Amino acid sequence: METFKKLKQYYWPYKRYFFLSLFSLFFVVLTTVAYPIVMQITVDDIIREENYGLVPVLSLVFIGIMIVKSISTFFHQYMGDYFGISTVFNLRDSLYKKLQSLSFHYYDNAKTGDLMSRLTADVELFRFFLSFGFSELVRITLLVLGSLSVMFYYSVPLALVTMASMPFLIVVVRKFDQRVHPAFRKIRKSFGRLNTRVQENVSGMNTVKSLSREDFEIDRFADKGDNYRQHYLNTATIWSKYFPLMEFIGNICVVSLLGFGGYLVMTGAIDVGVIVAYFTLIWYLVGPLMNFGFVINNFSQSKAAGERLLEILESEDEIKNASEPVNPQGVKGHVTFNDVTLTYVENDDQALKNISFDAPPGKTIGLIGATGSGKTSITQLITRFYEPEQGELLLDGRPIEDYSLKEMRKHIGFVLQEPFLFSTSIKDNIAYGNPEASMDDIIDAAKRAQAHDFIMAMPDGYDTLLGERGMGLSGGQKQRISIARAILINPKVLVLDDATSAVDMETEFKIQKALKEVMKGRTTFIIAHRISSLKHSDEILVLEDGAIVERGLHEQLLNNGGPYQRIYDIQYQDKEAILGENKQHA
Numbered sequence: 001m002e003t004f005k006k007l008k009q010y011y012w013p014y015k016r017y018f019f020l021s022l023f024s025l026f027f028v029v030l031t032t033v034a035y036p037i038v039m040q041i042t043v044d045d046i047i048r049e050e051n052y053g054l055v056p057v058l059s060l061v062f063i064g065i066m067i068v069k070s071i072s073t074f075f076h077q078y079m080g081d082y083f084g085i086s087t088v089f090n091l092r093d094s095l096y097k098k099l100q101s102l103s104f105h106y107y108d109n110a111k112t113g114d115l116m117s118r119l120t121a122d123v124e125l126f127r128f129f130l131s132f133g134f135s136e137l138v139r140i141t142l143l144v145l146g147s148l149s150v151m152f153y154y155s156v157p158l159a160l161v162t163m164a165s166m167p168f169l170i171v172v173v174r175k176f177d178q179r180v181h182p183a184f185r186k187i188r189k190s191f192g193r194l195n196t197r198v199q200e201n202v203s204g205m206n207t208v209k210s211l212s213r214e215d216f217e218i219d220r221f222a223d224k225g226d227n228y229r230q231h232y233l234n235t236a237t238i239w240s241k242y243f244p245l246m247e248f249i250g251n252i253c254v255v256s257l258l259g260f261g262g263y264l265v266m267t268g269a270i271d272v273g274v275i276v277a278y279f280t281l282i283w284y285l286v287g288p289l290m291n292f293g294f295v296i297n298n299f300s301q302s303k304a305a306g307e308r309l310l311e312i313l314e315s316e317d318e319i320k321n322a323s324e325p326v327n328p329q330g331v332k333g334h335v336t337f338n339d340v341t342l343t344y345v346e347n348d349d350q351a352l353k354n355i356s357f358d359a360p361p362g363k364t365i366g367l368i369g370a371t372g373s374g375k376t377s378i379t380q381l382i383t384r385f386y387e388p389e390q391g392e393l394l395l396d397g398r399p400i401e402d403y404s405l406k407e408m409r410k411h412i413g414f415v416l417q418e419p420f421l422f423s424t425s426i427k428d429n430i431a432y433g434n435p436e437a438s439m440d441d442i443i444d445a446a447k448r449a450q451a452h453d454f455i456m457a458m459p460d461g462y463d464t465l466l467g468e469r470g471m472g473l474s475g476g477q478k479q480r481i482s483i484a485r486a487i488l489i490n491p492k493v494l495v496l497d498d499a500t501s502a503v504d505m506e507t508e509f510k511i512q513k514a515l516k517e518v519m520k521g522r523t524t525f526i527i528a529h530r531i532s533s534l535k536h537s538d539e540i541l542v543l544e545d546g547a548i549v550e551r552g553l554h555e556q557l558l559n560n561g562g563p564y565q566r567i568y569d570i571q572y573q574d575k576e577a578i579l580g581e582n583k584q585h586a
């Protein structure tokens with residue numbers, strides 16, 4: 001119940017619809033139970049008494065009851081669904097908002113598939129219980145109580161005898177539930193695995209095809225498909241075994257009714273119409289009992305789903321806005337690190353150790369070092385994607401925590417090695433960080449990013465729709481779109497993450513030209529593996545295991561006898577070797 005209490009703020013605003021639905025349900029049950037009573041009156045007071053003059057009256061009463069039943073069923077269903085759907089709309093919105101505010105730390109540990117299933121399947125399970133499960137529980141209770149009251153009212157002995165086999169039914173239903181729930185859980189798990197296979201296959205289609213693993217993938221999928229089929233068949237077996245058994249027990253009740261009821265009619269203890277009414281009333285008990293397990297299961301599932309949703313909603317936003325955030329408008333982009341240390345995972349090794357540097361506005365800082373040396377970590381601290389463990393990080397001389405998080409991030413642009421493009425038009429992708437930009441601004445940014453020509457060569461120009469993750473564009477083209485995106489937000493600080501590592505010479509030349517354009521007047525951090533990409537920097541920081549081991553200008557570092565010179569020598573020797581080979585071929 002704790003879970004439902006915690007989620008109250010999402011469904012309580014719609015309580016009116018819930019109570020209206022329950023109110024209508026009361027009439028649904030009342031008219032349902034009235035049906036066998038009408039049958040009894042028809043048999044005993046009209047047919048047996050040959051009171052045929054009452055037929056039109058009773059018919060009208062019956063029609064009246066059915067009209068009330070139809071109207072109340074409509075309201076019961078509509079209001080119930082309205083309640084569930086509105087709650088879930090509210091809930092999904094809050095979950096999505098929460099996901100936007102959660103820190104990178106959260107996403108480091110989260111799994112995409114799991115988050116997706118929480119936002120879809122778990123939310124749906126919760127809705128199903130609110131819309132249907134709870135009122136079904138109430139309906140079952142009311143119907144059983146109502147039917148039992150009518151049965152006992154007609155004849156206590158007949159009610160007792162007819163229900164003598166009900167305990168068996170309860171035992172069978174319990175057994176059925178115990179077997180069918182684990183079987184259902186297995187089906188859902190198996191379906192999850194099947195989905196993961198499809199998702200991974202589609203996402204990794206490049207790898208599959210390039211390594212010619214199609215047959216292997218087909219076999220793997222067939223395996224998962226077969227597993228799913230097997231679980232479904234097992235469940236079908238359980239259903240097919242238990243349902244006839246449940247119906248059989250229901251029919252034993254009918255046999256008892258006919259035997260003992262017939263005897264009571266013969267002795268004159270009851271009228272024959274009572275037996276007719278009992279015929280329907282019995283199934284009003286058997287049906288709900290068979291359903292009861294399903295509803296209880298739905299309740300426990302929705303409780304579990306609610307818990308999974310609460311896990312997201314109650315996660316701490318580790319990186320918070322200052323209580324009185326400063327608007328960074330007018331910042332010049334002066335970045336300072338004072339003795340900064342970063343640890344990603346508690347008790348793990350430090351990813352950054354005592355990092356200090358000063359990047360005055362408009363200057364360029366080059367970051368170089370082996371993989372895992374901490375280059376990206378430095379840039380992720382500038383945007384406050386993570387918080388340092390110790391030390392001070394200043395933007396224009398002020399701690400970055402003082403600034404409004406959202407506004408501050410607008411002043412920092414990223415050009416990543418693998419830029420993420422959305423499956424919308426090229427125009428929208430360029431304007432993603434600045435949706436108010438005019439078409440002229442977009443075209444201007446694209447021209448400066450050397451992207452205008454290839455965009456215009458596309459069939460729909462700037463309106464060309466991109467596939468998922470920018471499918472249909474080459475790596476170099478994606479990068480230039482991302483450079484145009486950065487130009488358009490006009491940031492004061494720019495991070496270029498190995499922007500030219502995976503392109504050919506001609507594209508590199510174009511990208512370098514575009515980068516020069518975007519770097520003008522901005523403090524720039526260049527992360528690179530190749531010395532050629534950062535040798536013009538105003539300061540180069542050489543990183544090793546999270547610490548700065550060397551710093552200075554290219555020319556100074558070249559003759560320092562340190563790691564920078566080693567990197568240079570290796571890259572230079574490679575170049576020499578290639579040039580030498582080329583000469584030989586010539």
Ligand SMILES: Nc1ncnc2c1ncn2[C@@H]1O[C@H](COP(=O)(O)OP(=O)(O)OP(=O)(O)O)[C@@H](O)[C@H]1O
Nearest residue numbers: 108344345351369370371372373374375376377378
């Ligand atoms: N989100 C994270 N959670 C835990 N550890 C991390 C995380 N990101 C990076 N690390 C660790 O921090 C260290 C520095 O990583 P970082 O990505 O900054 O290196 P890098 O120099 O940018 O490497 P590369 O050149 O391969 O991009 C590595 O040991 C890495 O495993």
